[in-house]
Amino acid sequence: MSLSSKKRLDVKEKYIVESSMQDLWNVWFTELHLGNSGLTVKVKRLVETAQSRYQRIDVLDTEDFGKMLVLYGSIMVAENDLFSYNEMITHVPLFAHPGPERVLIIGGGDGGALTNVMKHPEVKSATMCEIDRMVVEISTRHFPELSTGFRDKRARIIFRDGRKYIETGRRKFDIILLDLSDPIGPAANLFQKSFHQGVFNRLNDDGIMVAQSESPYYNAETVRQMYDNLREIFPIVKMYSCHVPIYPSCYWTFAFCSKKYHPIVDFDIDRYKKLKLKNNYYNLDVHIGAFALPEYVKKLIGEK
Amino acid sequence: MSLSSKKRLDVKEKYIVESSMQDLWNVWFTELHLGNSGLTVKVKRLVETAQSRYQRIDVLDTEDFGKMLVLYGSIMVAENDLFSYNEMITHVPLFAHPGPERVLIIGGGDGGALTNVMKHPEVKSATMCEIDRMVVEISTRHFPELSTGFRDKRARIIFRDGRKYIETGRRKFDIILLDLSDPIGPAANLFQKSFHQGVFNRLNDDGIMVAQSESPYYNAETVRQMYDNLREIFPIVKMYSCHVPIYPSCYWTFAFCSKKYHPIVDFDIDRYKKLKLKNNYYNLDVHIGAFALPEYVKKLIGEK
Numbered sequence: 001m002s003l004s005s006k007k008r009l010d011v012k013e014k015y016i017v018e019s020s021m022q023d024l025w026n027v028w029f030t031e032l033h034l035g036n037s038g039l040t041v042k043v044k045r046l047v048e049t050a051q052s053r054y055q056r057i058d059v060l061d062t063e064d065f066g067k068m069l070v071l072y073g074s075i076m077v078a079e080n081d082l083f084s085y086n087e088m089i090t091h092v093p094l095f096a097h098p099g100p101e102r103v104l105i106i107g108g109g110d111g112g113a114l115t116n117v118m119k120h121p122e123v124k125s126a127t128m129c130e131i132d133r134m135v136v137e138i139s140t141r142h143f144p145e146l147s148t149g150f151r152d153k154r155a156r157i158i159f160r161d162g163r164k165y166i167e168t169g170r171r172k173f174d175i176i177l178l179d180l181s182d183p184i185g186p187a188a189n190l191f192q193k194s195f196h197q198g199v200f201n202r203l204n205d206d207g208i209m210v211a212q213s214e215s216p217y218y219n220a221e222t223v224r225q226m227y228d229n230l231r232e233i234f235p236i237v238k239m240y241s242c243h244v245p246i247y248p249s250c251y252w253t254f255a256f257c258s259k260k261y262h263p264i265v266d267f268d269i270d271r272y273k274k275l276k277l278k279n280n281y282y283n284l285d286v287h288i289g290a291f292a293l294p295e296y297v298k299k300l301i302g303e304k
Numbered sequence: 305m306s307l308s309s310k311k312r313l314d315v316k317e318k319y320i321v322e323s324s325m326q327d328l329w330n331v332w333f334t335e336l337h338l339g340n341s342g343l344t345v346k347v348k349r350l351v352e353t354a355q356s357r358y359q360r361i362d363v364l365d366t367e368d369f370g371k372m373l374v375l376y377g378s379i380m381v382a383e384n385d386l387f388s389y390n391e392m393i394t395h396v397p398l399f400a401h402p403g404p405e406r407v408l409i410i411g412g413g414d415g416g417a418l419t420n421v422m423k424h425p426e427v428k429s430a431t432m433c434e435i436d437r438m439v440v441e442i443s444t445r446h447f448p449e450l451s452t453g454f455r456d457k458r459a460r461i462i463f464r465d466g467r468k469y470i471e472t473g474r475r476k477f478d479i480i481l482l483d484l485s486d487p488i489g490p491a492a493n494l495f496q497k498s499f500h501q502g503v504f505n506r507l508n509d510d511g512i513m514v515a516q517s518e519s520p521y522y523n524a525e526t527v528r529q530m531y532d533n534l535r536e537i538f539p540i541v542k543m544y545s546c547h548v549p550i551y552p553s554c555y556w557t558f559a560f561c562s563k564k565y566h567p568i569v570d571f572d573i574d575r576y577k578k579l580k581l582k583n584n585y586y587n588l589d590v591h592i593g594a595f596a597l598p599e600y601v602k603k604l605i606g607e608k
Contacts, residue, residue, distance in 0.1 A: 030344055036367035042340035063340035082521070082600065217386070217549055243547075243555045243598065245521055250554030251547045281598040289596020292589035294547065296386060 029060055029068075031075055033218050033248040039075070041065060047142065052134035054186040059142050065246060067142055069110060071135065071181050075246045077110045077143055084281035085212070086112030086146070088242040088290065089254055091282045093175050093208045094120050095272050096256070096263045100174045103127070104202070106162035107187065108179035109135030111147030117177075118149040119277060127173075129158045129165045131186055162190055166198040174204055178211035183222060191222070193229040196257075200233050206260040213239065216297045217249040227301040230257050238263055239301060240290040242281065253297075264288055333364055333372075335379055337522050337552040343379070345369060351446065356438035358490040363446050369550060371446055373414060375439065375485050379550045381414045381447055388585035389516075390416030390450070392546040392594065393558055395586045397479050397512045398424050399576050400560070400567045404478045407431070408506070410466035411491065412483035413439030415451030421481075422453040423581060431477075433462045433469045435490055466494055470502040478508055482515035487526060495526070497533040500561075504537050510564040517543065520601045521553040531605040534561050542567055543605060544594040546585065557601075568592055 027046075032038040047059040047067065058070040066079025090113050094100045101124045103117050109130040117126045126149075130136055136157065140147045149155055158165065162180075176199050180187040189195060199209050211230075216223045230237045234257035244252045256263045264287075272284060293303065331350075336342040351363040351371065362374040370383025394417050398404045405428045407421050413434040421430045430453075434440055440461065444451045453459055462469065466484075480503050484491040493499060503513050515534075520527045534541045538561035548556045560567045571591060597607065 034368040036346035037369065038344060040334055040342060040344040064338040065341065082598070084598065217547075243521075243553075245553045245555070249547075249549045251549075279599050281600060283599045283602070285596035286598055289593035292593020292596075294386070294388065294585040294590055295583050295587045296585060298587070 029062070029070070031070075031073065031248070038248075039246070041068070048138060050134060050138065052132050054132045057132075057134060057138055059138060068246070069139060069143065072184070072186070074182055076181065077112065077139070077146065078246050079143070081246050082243065082281050083112065084242045085244050085247070085252060086116050087279050087282035088240070088286075089113055089177055089179055089210055089212060090116035091277070091279075092240060092254070092256065092263060092287060092290070093177070093210045094123075095268050095287065096258070096261050096266050097174055097206070097208050098261075098266070098268060101125070102171075102173045102204075103175045103177070104129065104173040105177045105179055106166070106190065106199075107131075107181065108177065110139040110143060111136070111150055113177055113179045114152075114155055115146060115149030117175075118152040118155060120275070122271075123154060125154050125156065126152070127156045127158060129160055129162050131159070131161050133159045163195055163198070166195065166202055169202065172202055172204045172207070174207055176203060176207070176209045178209065180212060182214070191226060193233070196230060197233055200257075200259075203259060208259070208261060209234070209255075209257040211255045211257065213253045213255040215247065215249040215251055216253060216300055217251060219248075220300055223253070224300050224302075227255065230255055234258060236260075236262060238291055239293060239297065239303070241293070241297075242286075242290060264291060333366070333374070335374075335377065335552070342552070343550070345372070352442060354438060354442065356436050358436045361436075361438060361442055363442060372550070373443060373447065376488070376490070378486055380485065381416065381443070381450065382550050383447070385550050386547065386585050387416065387450075388546045389548050389551070389556060390420050391583050391586035392544070392590075393417055393481055393483055393514055393516060394420035395581070395583075396544060396558070396560065396567060396591060396594070397481070397514045398427075399572050399591065400562070400565050400570050401478055401510070401512050402565075402570070402572060405429070406475075406477045406508075407479045407481070408433065408477040409481045409483055410470070410494065410503075411435075411485065412481065414443040414447060415440070415454055417481055417483045418456075418459055419450060419453030422456040422459060424579070426575075427458060429458050429460065430456070431460045431462060433464055433466050435463070435465050437463045467499055467502070470499065470506055473506065476506055476508045476511070478511055480507060480511065480513045482513065484516060486518070495530060497537070500534060500537055504561075504563075507563060512563070512565060513538070513559075513561040515559045515561070517557045517559040519551065519553040519555055520557060520604055521555060523552075524604055527557065528604050528606075531559065534559055538562060540564075540566060542595055543597060543601065543607070545597070545601075546590075546594060568595060 030040040045061040055072040068078040103126040105128040183191040236258040334344040349365040359376040372382040407430040409432040487495040540562040
């Protein structure tokens, strides 16, 4: 898909700081996590601020994290992040499925998940269904390395509400990734049980869904409820985690939900070794170690 | 050791906020990590501020983390933390050694490591060598659950410079834990190679040292140098990690340095099962999974 051929959106640069003003420029962006604490980051420049039909979108240039994409007040992507989230949401299910030919991503507007999916030669088609075209536009402009997957011939981008896409379509998938923002804002109803049931129905009989499942430290009740629901739908539900310095508590989890394959027992080590991915975070050890959950997390989601 | 029998230290409460002033009380504490970003926390009350001979010590009461101990500007302990750090620095080496009878802790003034060491019945004596008596005093007063180990008959507390204790003593230990604050401030010279060589010399022939080894995300150069040095001293050097919401990047590492035992191969699963620890973080899965290192960390410390 070529984005350059599309009409440029009306994005307003609200603040431009001239170099002569730098001495007076002492601006900090803070993402509050529980309301009374959070990550605070010194901002070099507000690169772009836009209001899409669905949410506020900011791109901030920061000293410590480089450029950051902020959706609805939450930091989503940053240049100096580890890119662990995108590698982990993608490679764990793709190496657990013996033939991941048809992949669907719901959300994922920054392109990071799609770009990692496209690294697997087994994938014949990858569809990304993102509600907010402006997120894709802005990400492509400011985070070009994340979004190289958009240019792959096997990739197809649809701008549509994920819920409607899941409920109205018929084609089935081997892998469905729920690469969503937080359950406040536009992604709220994509955390509900009825949606997960819909995703189950759109998977082949040996299909795998992976959903980002928030921070068990800060979002304990959301996490508990989500896993209770998922276990009523999928025969295999396993949580795995990774370190994301820009996310709340820097500890992020994923729900591996599967009709047939186990994430470790069915891990395709031969394909992993053959593909020789150049990752920053994901590797064989991490694939297995990520499923080792701390005691408080096991208790939270009722895992023995 | 009874602390109550000791002379109360001259600790000044600099700020006391009356309830009538609460409306005007909007105080935030920020720990900067790289200088231009960090964790920011709303402070309900400055409980205690002291200047010891070695460092500034603050106890803050916060909305999200409860009471927090801050040494030399760095958050060390908080009531709503996961207590992962103390469990991980302790149980990993103690279950890897078949007979951890004599344990030494350098630092560890908050008492958390000692309290966890005392949960192992194999331990016959545990010595804690902390330079700053005031840290122990203040921790005992505000974090009593962390410091129950101080009252154990097998425990002995020495207030002395760790370097001098290591260099001048002769008795040997099965386990030595370096439970230190950051390599700025009073613990700076306890991160040097000559100190680690001294610790090696004070270990029995099958002894294990575990040292906290900072965040590979924020302190990459410190971590790289430290592991290069440790590998020149110990035959077995393995990094493991845990999630600590109150530390920089929330991802903290430990150097497992051993003369004989491997942390996973020699893990004593029978003793682990028998002891039935009631942990918040550490368990069998985590003991093994914590040694799975992300790709960028493996590259940083040259591990294949």
